[in-house]
Amino acid sequence: MSTLALTRRPSWTWAALAFSIFLVLGGLMGLLYAGLKWGTPQGMTTGALALVAVVAGTWQGVRALRALTGLSLGEQALHLNAYGLLLFLYVPIVILVIYSFNAAERGAVWQGFTLRWYQELFRDRAIGKSLEVTLWVGFWSTVISTIFGTLAALALERFARFRGRLTFDAVLYLPIIIPDIVMAISTLLFFVILGMPLSRYTILIAHVAFNISYVAVVVRARLADMDRTLEEAAMDLGADEWRTFRYITLPLLMPGIIAGALLAFTLSLDDFVITFFVSGPGSTTLPVRVYSMIRLGVTPEVNAISALMLLGSILLLLVSLALQRR
Amino acid sequence: MSYAVELINITKIFPTPDGQGEVRAVDNVTLRIRDGEFFSLLGPSGCGKTTTLRLIAGFERPNAGEIRIHGRPMAQIPPYRRPVNTVFQNYALFPHMTVFENVAFGLRMKGLSQKEIRQRVEEALAMVRLTGMEDRKPRQLSGGQQQRVALARALVNRPEVLLLDEPLGALDLKLRKAMQLELKSLQQQVGITFIYVTHDQEEAITMSDRIAVMNQGKVLQVGTPRDIYEHPENRFVADFIGETNFITGRLVEINARVGRVSLGANLTLQGSLGESWHGRPGDEVTLAVRPEKISLLAETREGALPARVEHVIYVGNDTRYEVVLPTGAKLFVREQNVRHTDAERFREGQNVWLTWEVESARILTE
Amino acid sequence: MTTTTITASREWRTGNITLQASALLFGLSALLWAVLLARWLTFGLFAWTPWPVEVFLDAWPAGAAIALYVALLGVDALVILGVRRRRRWARHVGLARSVALVLLAVVYYALSRDLVMALVWLGLAGAQALVLWPSPPWALSWPAALWLGIFFMFPLFLMFVVSLGERSSTGTVVYTFTLQNYARFFGRIGGRFLYLLIFWRSLWLGIVNTALCLLFGYPLALWIARQPERRRNTYLLLVMIPFWTNFLVRTYAWMVILRDTGVINTFIMDVLAWTDRPLRLLYTPGAVFLGLFYGYLPFMVLPLYASIERMDWSLVEAAQDLGASTWRVFWEVVRPLTMPGIVAGSILVFIPSVGAYVTPDLLGGAKVTMVGNLLQQQFLVVRDWPFGSAVGFILMILMLVATMVYFRTGGRTL
Ligand SMILES: Nc1ncnc2c1ncn2[C@@H]1O[C@H](COP(=O)(O)OP(=O)(O)OP(=O)(O)O)[C@@H](O)[C@H]1O
């Protein structure tokens, strides 16, 4: 049936599709207008007409699409949902990036292209300082939590039976399950009650605490997939425990460890809530700095730094994917 | 006689997964494997073959008993200091190393010089006919090639004993047959003691010098392939190796290791008694006869058993007859198809007579 | 008999790792002493921080420090040698040296207030003691266990203790061990169950958001998994980028769009000129909803995708072959098989949604709309820590119970 329509009048079907898209978009605009002028006769008529346009446009569009592609309604909905969601995920980010180049000091009216906000960013020493803190915390928390998390994963997977194992297992999952705000307040309490001044070290301590869990989970998954007979084969060939670990277990585990480390690094760079609570006056990280800039009233600088952070995340993700593909 | 490997009263107990009961994977096993021998462990799945091998390799520690390799007790020796190497069932090739690195691993662990390592690895790869594959990763090899890499990786260390755990299990039939021959000739060439685990009786019989048949953690019989096939000592061995007819009856008299068995219905048979036979006339016994040892006759003869043909099944190289004795017992008989008319010699429903040599019928203990 | 076998096996299993690790660790500390010694001997010429010259005017600490480092260097070299030769005494000397180093770290911190160096010493001494002590192999889990115990479990315990206290007039905690904070949480404030209401709102937002993410995210995950190989990876990357992008940035992007001078309002007012009063889009419950959905959608899609991808599609074909309709195939085959993904995704969305702080704070205005805001307000604004702790504790328990129940019903696989 649909193929019939296709062979008979393809150009008509294309036109119908275009018209239905026009109807739906126009109808939506009409609905917005009606919402703004609610109560006036003008608004009410527009609203009614727009509603008709949206319904008719949708119906027409579904039919035209079916004729063109042969997709059923359900499959069309699946495609629409997917494209719609991907668009939804990216529109705000893209707008943000575009506006980071807008010359306007306030408001969203486009007033020309500029790099001024980026220049101001690089001149801002406070941002440089918080970037330094962020990277410092990120680096050290990654190092420490990767080592500790990997060791914990080894203990759990390779020496399966020991007393307190179940407890340890549960404790290891807790930081993932507990909301970060709870972790934030309890850690803050701890530092304050113990009289530890809040500094980059307190941030580091908190970050390691939650990163250990993520690293351990990632490494454990990899370890569980690993074939134990490989280690036995190495021993059979004369490698003692240390060399078996060094030449067999560790190389095979490396992708998991790298994945865990990159996850830890990203989590540390991105964390706002916990850092916000346990950072001291001289030790703000980039997210905390950005937050206070937002709270102080938005400046275009925030757009610029957001765009840069976005770029950083994408780069990190690509590096991580490349490393794991190897 | 010097022994390469001695297992003395070895027992290995595993807890069951629920932690309540226990599994005796190896149960009071004593084995003495001679130097330079091709020795097979044969038995059904789960009988403890792999566990026995792992005990020798040192991956498991026995709950009781002692293991010696060339007379040296192994109790305190970790796997990496035992003079044995293993070819694993799934090969266990290191996926992140090339073929060369895999084979060189053991030599590197011994700390040999680069030059010597290169030379010996090349020799080993040439021996298994894999020259030119040095730089491939294991997953770029076929199953048979992987198998040979595993073999080279073990043999290159010149172990005193080589342990092989169903090394041909993953190969197709044809490759399997070819590899059986290759393995056997390789073993004769290098002169290393092989301990070979398999659940394939044909494989064990064609390759081994001696076979140990295992069941449920126990060794039931040790002997040469002929011994095991021709003179099984108990019902399990007779049943597990090849095809066997079991006939039950009452032992009437014993005369110079030949027993006369009464089947009832006025029928008596003769059978040979195994060396370990301890019984008295009057006992209920089982007689085992292989189908191919029975001859079918169209006419009666002195000492022949009357029977009736129930089914005739043509299987190509020979014909299988299912015959019924007057007592109601069913027997299988195999006759070779020497001439093209042989398959038509007997028809279903025809009366026939059965004979066999006294040595071919074994009287077994239960 | 079994126990003796096990201990014996542990002996030779750990033997060589102990050897290598202790050689490494003592080598490290020896290196440290060498560097510190060099720093003293070169008068701070190669120091990474300029050395205060005054110190050298006073010969005594310099001499003492040099003597100390030389001695430590000697002892460590001795230990390394002994350990390599598997000498019994090496273990004892090493352990004694570790204990000495702990004491030294304390003294050093007291004198110099140099926290980092003291911590390095402590860490080294701890690691060395751990390796030399005849420890079981699962000692590998001790560093993580220790860290989580001190910096995670103990704070949670402290939070519980504080929640039983009261706030003094100056904002400090008085440990009175009452349940009144909990009573306050569950009771009426000015005739309304104020806090329960906030709690309930968070919970409800969490549930609805999880349901929405599942409703929209599942078809998306399914759609991606059914794409041809190359395009599939591209789409997957498109979902992963938001997942890895800073949450704050993504929330802020919506502020740019929704605020009074934002993209939408500029469009309506300046471009279309349909109105001169901005639409109130930001600081509304709708904005919070939108932000939560936007923020956590990738957290749902990725685990779902992972489990759909892992699924054996021939099962779907088998079901179709047996005459099941598309919907039946989904419900009877695909859904049960992807249950691990559904469970993981739901937990990853539900927990942060309920405990969300950034989204309601930035998109909902600084009003106390959700538990996250309440906690922030109690801790950083009102400084009523006991009450805040009680709320936090209740939130934690609730999340744990919810996760456990969900795991039970969804099959235990993560
Ligand atoms: N690590 C273990 N824990 C518990 N039980 C085990 C363990 N290893 C083996 N078993 C049990 O011991 C028995 C013997 O196992 P084994 O692997 O030796 O059998 P097998 O003869 O090699 O069998 P197959 O031919 O199938 O490989 C089995 O019942 C098995 O379930």
Ligand SMILES: [Mg+2]
């Ligand atoms: Mg086996």
